[in-house]
Amino acid sequence: MKKKLSKIISAAVAVVLTASISLAVIQAAYSSKISDSKTYTFDIGGLTGDKTTALLSENPDRGLRMEAYLDVATGLSLFEHAEEDAFQQLQDEIDKYKSDSPTLVQVYFYLTGYKDKELDQTAFDNMNRYFDMLEENNLKAVLRFAYIWDDTNPTAQEPKDDMVVRHWEQLSSFITERRDQISVLQAGCVGAWGEWDSGAMSRVDDKKILDAIMNNTPEDMYVQVRYSYIKTDNFSKDDPNYNRIGFHDDFLIGNLHGWNTAGSDPTSDRYKQMTEESRYVPVDGEMIWGSANDYYKGEIGGDYISSIKMAQRMAEHHFTSLSLTHNYKEKDGYYSMEYWKTEYVNQKILDDSNLPYQESWFLDENGNNLPKTMFDYIKDYLGYYLSAESAEAVVDGNKVTATVALKNYGFAAPLTLDKIELVLLDADGNAVSRSEFCSLDELQSGAAVEKTIELQRPENGRGYRLALRISSRNGDTARLANDIEYTDGYNILGDLI
């Protein structure tokens, strides 16, 4: 009996051992189909013009932007919306421009009710509620604080400089907390609508107020000023804050005008200064109200503002954003931007006008030419317009050496984004290796940046994906203008399989 049992046990053990060995043999015999030593060259085409506006308009921190107002003391809006709840006005603005898919809104926070006193909890509650609403709608702010909304009686609403300074001290933590929702800050505070008119400037200590702004805002936050001399008169070039200061031009009419940020003389030093500096600091702008077109007809040179001249100015001075609210369809009017929607151009016209574009932007999915409107052109090329021109990866064991060229066809470098990274993803879409691709200011308008970067491949014989991730501070990502897969915020350059 004992002998029989031991024989049975031995046989069972033998079976198990044989099975295990067989499985091990089978598994040992299996080798991965994915090479550990290979060069991949990826075919990356440009996005065609029949898709760009739909697929790129949600790219963050650039483009056409809305405008909204909050009286922080009352929670009401201002101007023609003065009787309205500011939050409703914001919602109305969002609804009105929904088809244009803006991701930015210029937000005026009027501190008029606090011109003689410190900000209180009501003010912060209203501001926080406003930013919560921006977040819910995936919008970021081009933020401006102001006091004076009544330009017929400005001194009645004008605070003392010390009060302005105190307000900035109070706002500091709010701005820091909301940092990721603020694309750019505008200096504001001085003059009607915070636009630093000469009369108001004569009554304030510019430097005191500007220092208060710079000292109470994060060091990596850009601050835009209305006129170029505001920057140069108050900051020397070796001031650490000098390179934080950008511009906003609130009198765009196509033709140059004395009320432009750098004046109307393109041969002047200040104009040249803006041309050069706007490469490295963000620029925002707005046209005049459409209802004023008739009044400024002579200056404009016609019934509406020239789209080509606007594009040329914005390309020259590297504009990142432009108001949608001005000279488009405000108060149910039909103004310049509506006209631009009817102006069809082709490559020849843009070439003759020295305006940049990506070749595929003028093609459709069949490879045929596709005339496009000047509205679409300005909408797509404001700020950054990034395209991968080439991508190659050399796999050698656990090392992946990727060479990628990225080009910016847009008007401006992506200065208000957070970072651009080259990433290796596993098959489940998890990032397993990443490296900064380039600094944001390297991607100047018209520049192509090629980098060779080493990433680590965790496991041999496995499949990975090479991707570019272009991130905003709040986690939003941007899509490249390429006919490639865009998944979970990753622009997939190619698969290492």
Place this chain on the structure above:
Amino acid sequence: MKAFKTSKRFFSVIIAAMLILSSFQAFAAVPEEERKPLNIPEITLENLQVRGGSPTYLVDNPPYSETPPTMKDFDFGPGSDNMQNSYIVYNYGNEVMIESLTLIGWWPKDQAVKNISLEYFSDGQWVMSQENIEVPWKTTGGTEEQVDIVLSQPVQTMKFRIKINSAYHSWSDKICMHLMRPNGYIVTEFKPLTDAIAQAEKLISQVLIGDKGGEFSQESVDNLNEIISQINSDLNEGLVTSDNIPDLINKIEAAIEEFTASQNPMENAPKAEIENLSVSLGNTEYLTDRQISTGITVSVADSESPAYLTLDFSGKNLKATGITLLASASEGFTLNAKAEAEIDGVWTEISPETELNYRCDVQGTEGHKITFDSCNASKFRIKINSSTAESFTIYEILYDGTYATDMSALYSLIEKGTAVAENSDSANYPDLLDILKISLTKAQNGEVSAYSTQEKIDSIYQLLLNAVEAFNNLIGYQKGDVDHSGSVNILDATLIQRYLVHLLPSEQIFDNKLADMNDDGKISIFDATRIQVMLAK
């Protein structure tokens, strides 16, 4: 001798008289009653900016009021005491005789032109006619004053210009005038020729050169350019007469025809057709060649009936949301139109009537869109109910939409691929599993269904198929996959039900083991239910 001297003197006088008479005849050749009035010229400003109003007011500014100011302001500038190279140029396109100038100023001694010179274009250059004319304004405030300046010698030319040497500027550097009109008559009507030249120049200025469909070769552009240049040169040198104008126009039209015939053929473009439109220039191929300067000039043949512009996509279904007409005319005009689609063989309205208002003043080409709810059809058309222009040119018909695609095969494969990926045996082949996962991620991307061509969808399908088939014979089938389709779906539950009532076809694959979902050794309705519950999760 004396007689000879006398006769020589006599003949000199006669010859002189004849010369004087012939010069008068040259200028008095056209009797007053036969004179054609000057046309409205193209007016351009050099080194001056328009500040308000239209340059056309300078020659055509009919009174709108009985009390001053009776006419509209034309504001320009900058004006000063010492203006440099500031011109107002009048290009008539015809050979004209200019005899005088009428100026009407408003508050003239505060803001009108002060000192002017008059020049005319001859033999390829500008020639001074009269220099430094001090305009004899008499009045200042609140008056509209007319001054007429008669040229000491009338000039025959195609282009005339007023050089503004100085202007009054009491309040600012703005110059304001109500009229600065050369007076005279047309000597030779070149306008049909200059219009033909302008048409050819516009064509060339915006065409695309290259190998793509609808584009032109550099050689064909150069050839047309050469002909235009030659005729322009002849015009400038005064070599064109009324006799050879028709021939030159024919030459240009023939050159345009030859040029447009050299256009690369379009592929993958719909066919355009027109109905109830008479064509004076061009052909329907230009409507879909994606060039914004080649077009077809038409007029409505029967104004009592609508006209149609049809796009035929040759049986391929387009999912469209709008159609745009790029068009122009000699001046602003309106088309009242609506969009229609051929649905089940019947033309069906898909948009309300829309007013398309063309301003005809854009740098590129003006287009207006008729939008509609997404519509699938292989033929669309614009029905033009009325046009305020007798004749207009249509440059292009564009559409917003993509060709309909079929994702069904891909969706089915995604289901199968997902089942394979979830099969526990697949983990034994990590590389193949990675390839499968990556292929699935590609296929499931939302942009594929929204924006891809059928070609791209098919390519993604093939990639995924390869990834799925790599697992053939490597892994077992999933529990519940009774027909070995590669995935568990409602058909498997149905097959179990059919099995239970003995209605399963004999050739149908039916895996009893995989059907036994609860592993109780038998196949029952509970197994079918278990599949249904699984699918519902």
